[in-house]
Amino acid sequence: MRILAVPTLLIGLLPSLSTAAPPALTFERDVRAIFKAHCFECHGDTDKLKGGLDLRLKRFLIAGGESGASIVVGKPGESLLIERVTTGEMPPGKDSKKLTPGQIAVLRKWIATGASTVRPEPKTLGRGFQFTEDDREFWAFQPVRRPQPPTVREAGRIRNPVDLFIQSQLEAAGHGLAGSAARPTLLRRATFDLLGLPPTPAQQRRFLADTAAGAWERLIDRLLASPHYGERWGRHWLDAAGYADSEGVTNTDPQRKWAWKYRDWVIAGHNADRPWNRFLVEQLAGDELVKLPYQNLTAEQIRLLTATGFLRTAPDGTAGSNNVANRNQVIAETLKVVSTAILGLTVGCAQCHNHRYDPIPQVDYYRLRAIFEPALNVARWKKPGGRLISLYTDDNKSEAAKIEGEAKKIDAERTGKQNVFIQQTFDKEVAKLPEAIRKKAREARKTAAKKRTPEQLALLKKFPSLNVSAGSLYLYDQKAANTLKAIAKRATDLRATKPEQTYIRVLTEDSGAVPVTKVFFRGDINQPREPVTPSDLSILAVTTTAPVELPANDKAITSTGRRLAWAKRLTDGQHPLVTRVIVNRSWMHHFGRGLAPTPGDLGTLGIRPTHPRLLDWLATEFIRQGWSLKQLHRLLMTS
Incomplete structure (x- = not known):
């Protein structure tokens, strides 16, 4: 826990570690990203190049297109490329698509200094989207390999391998580990870090009184065993998942009545230290682990279905406006949540075109x-209220029916007594009338209201006390009214003992036709083009040996099995992103900044990790420790 101050120190060291002259500009590192973001849609990642110009390689720039060579090496002033981007002629369209002065300066300097490349360019390059060597070599897409912890000169204060990685870089910069904090300070840091709460007086007394070896480790174990741990660390995942108690759309912002069940599922999972691989599988495909029909559910089945609340966190406005555009937006937002939280990538940027920066076509x-899409079927859409599963069982129904039967007996008792009390009160009021009209009064009351004669109506109006009813009985006989009220309360109290009708918010697949997913031209839902099959990101097939294609329909289960297959692929221990993402997020929440400082974007626009070897060591150690978050916390807190 000594290293709590280290990340800030390391951040301050970064400039001192890079005092050498900046490297020369290269096409791959500096220029290609500009072209990819602004130009490749017409002059690169397309089968039909506009003006015959391809900007994907330096030699293509020299060859140029229909207007001639795009660059003259060493002479930016004579380069057509510089002329076109400086005048704003290219890229065409809105100002938001134009190159910034800084980007133009990069192009100008690159040409002036020789238009260098990092490596020899390929002899051939096919049309359309192609992965480059830089794409293939990008750190986040490489398999996670366990590095050997480095050796250090000063090993006397090393407590575990995490310290070795930190100490190694500090020594290279002429520094060392921060000193140990005072015990009260350590206690306060630990309780805030793991529980989000200050230490209680009892915790202070217990820790400060424990001076035996292992006191710090025992404190960490006690904190990790606290129910407040799940509340603290479950919140971090809920933030990544976009959890909210309302839909987040329109001015009404409708409440998600049963969303809290997923929140509690996350907290319980953290407290139980559910292995992270299982934690992810259940959220992505818990419904595919439960057999249909979803009735008379066991506690375990309820738990699995509740987990899919993760896929229900996206804002959903279809309850108010159930049009195709809003349905499509729910799917897009769901993919955004999944990709940033689990993959640490901005996959959503490829909805309308090839990703401007990452190798995601x-x-x-x-x-x-x-x-x-089988669970978020646009053609068979379910509004939020239709994506609920009742937890009412047959036993609940039987018990409720039995209770209702007893309550109706009480209702009958009350009705009988009420009739008696009303009749008794009426008789008392009639007795107060002149004897000559008593008979007429009784006949008027017995006559149905619509059949009363004018004479009867006049009589009842003249003597309103003859209109005694259940609602006015208390005016004449308070004791009788109180008796009836007590009987009614017995029925109400009995009905309150019925099993409560509760629900869970879920994502499930309907049986029947599976939708065919098609690419939308420029992301326009009204322009569907070629159909596609489910799969993981293509770049992962290039950088790893793991299979990418997923089953289109698993006949062994009642659903398509697509989400379950993908979830298993993500958690097989071979995926390059999943463990890096969660380890990096955990480091960030402990120390304020991730080893890769952009936890939701490990792609090319994200900031590269300051300690990539430590990140990968932690990712492999995480798997070795059974995907246990508590073990990861223990490792970091005891370093």
């Missing part, structure tokens, strides 16, 4: 969408 976005 547009078709990959729709391949991922195909995994979820």
